[in-house]
Amino acid sequence: MLDRCDRVQLAVHDAAKAAQRFGLLLGAEVVRRDHSRHLAARRTILAVGESEFELCEPDGAGLTQNFLDRRGEGLMTAGYCTADLDGMVKRWEGLGVAYDRDAGQLYLSASATFGLPMVISESTYRPRVGPVSFLYETTNTLASDWRRVAAAYAGLFGLDPARFSEIGSPRFGYVGTLTLFDPPNRLDRIELSQVTDEEHAMGRFVKKHGDSLYMCYVEAHDWPNVRGRLLEANARYTPRGADPASDPDGGWVHPRELHGLLLGISRTGLAWEWSGREDLVPKP
Numbered sequence: 123m124l125d126r127c128d129r130v131q132l133a134v135h136d137a138a139k140a141a142q143r144f145g146l147l148l149g150a151e152v153v154r155r156d157h158s159r160h161l162a163a164r165r166t167i168l169a170v171g172e173s174e175f176e177l178c179e180p181d182g183a184g185l186t187q188n189f190l191d192r193r194g195e196g197l198m199t200a201g202y203c204t205a206d207l208d209g210m211v212k213r214w215e216g217l218g219v220a221y222d223r224d225a226g227q228l229y230l231s232a233s234a235t236f237g238l239p240m241v242i243s244e245s246t247y248r249p250r251v252g253p254v255s256f257l258y259e260t261t262n263t264l265a266s267d268w269r270r271v272a273a274a275y276a277g278l279f280g281l282d283p284a285r286f287s288e289i290g291s292p293r294f295g296y297v298g299t300l301t302l303f304d305p306p307n308r309l310d311r312i313e314l315s316q317v318t319d320e321e322h323a324m325g326r327f328v329k330k331h332g333d334s335l336y337m338c339y340v341e342a343h344d345w346p347n348v349r350g351r352l353l354e355a356n357a358r359y360t361p362r363g364a365d366p367a368s369d370p371d372g373g374w375v376h377p378r379e380l381h382g383l384l385l386g387i388s389r390t391g392l393a394w395e396w397s398g399r400e401d402l403v404p405k406p
Contacts, residue, residue: 123210123280124303125245126310127257129174129201130338132383133189137166137177140381144168144175147351149252160224161186171254171340196382200238200260200335203245210242213280236271237333238262253344258309263328263336268298268316275301275312287398295319300397309393337384345372345389370406
C-alpha cells in the first residue's frame with residue numbers, strides 16, 4: 123500500500139536558517155509554511171526534487187521540542203505516501219495499531235515501528251525542483267532481528283516480501299534488507315540495517331539510541347551540480363570514490379552540514395547496483 127518515499131521531517135532550531143542551507147547545497151525551495159498539532163511545531167516545507175523536507179521548529183512543549191532536547195537538530199520522522207489513506211487506517215485498526223491523524227497525515231509512533239517514527243501522506247505527484255530527483259530511502263538501524271522487522275512491515279503496510287532485496291556491508295558493519303515497494307519501476311524502500319559491528323558509525327549510533335531512524339538517501343539527476351555546490355560551500359562530504367572533486371557517482375553529506383541530517387546522494391539509477399537489479403544501472 124505504500125507508493126513511495128515522500129518526505130522527511132527534521133527538528134531544527136531556526137527553520138529560516140536551515141532552509142537557506144538546504145537551498146544552497148541541494149537547490150531546495152520553500153513551497154509553504156504551516157503548523158502541525160501532532161509535532162507541536164511550525165513547519166517550513168521545502169521542495170527537494172519531487173519530494174518534500176519539512177523543517178520543524180517547536181511551538182511549545184511536544185514531540186519536536188522533546189527531540190531537540192534529547193538529540194539536538196536532526197532527522198525526526200520518515201515519511202511515505204499511499205493512494206489509500208483510509209485503507210491504511212482500516213489495516214492498522216484491524217491489527218490493533220494506534221495512530222494519530224493530523225491535517226491529512228497519519229502518524230505512527232516509534233514504539234509501533236522499531237524505533238522509526240513515520241508519517242504517511244496521500245500520494246501527490248509534484249514537479250521536480252532543483253538538481254535532486256527524489257527521496258528514495260530512509261534507514262531503520264536495528265539492534266533487533268531484521269527478518270522480524272521485515273515481516274512486521276510487510277503486514278503493517280501491505281508490502282510484498284518477494285520484492286525485498288537482502289543487503290550487507292562489511293564496510294559499514296550491517297546486514298538486512300531493502301523493503302522495495304515497486305521494483306523495477308521505482309527505488310523507493312525502507313532500508314532495514316541490523317548492526318553487526320559496534321565499532322562503525324552505525325554501530326555506535328545503535329548502541330546509543332537502539333532501533334532508530336538513522337539517515338535518508340536521495341537520487342540526483344544532476345550530481346555534478348550538487349557536487350559543485352558542496353565543494354563551493356566547503357561542505358564536508360564523503361565521495362563514493364577517491365576524489366571528492368570528480369567522483370561521478372555520489373556520496374554522503376556529513377550531518378553537521380544539513381542541521382543534523384546524514385544524507386546519502388546517488389546519481390540516476392546507481393542504487394540499483396545494491397538493490398538486486400544491477401542490469402538497471404546506467405553508465406555514468
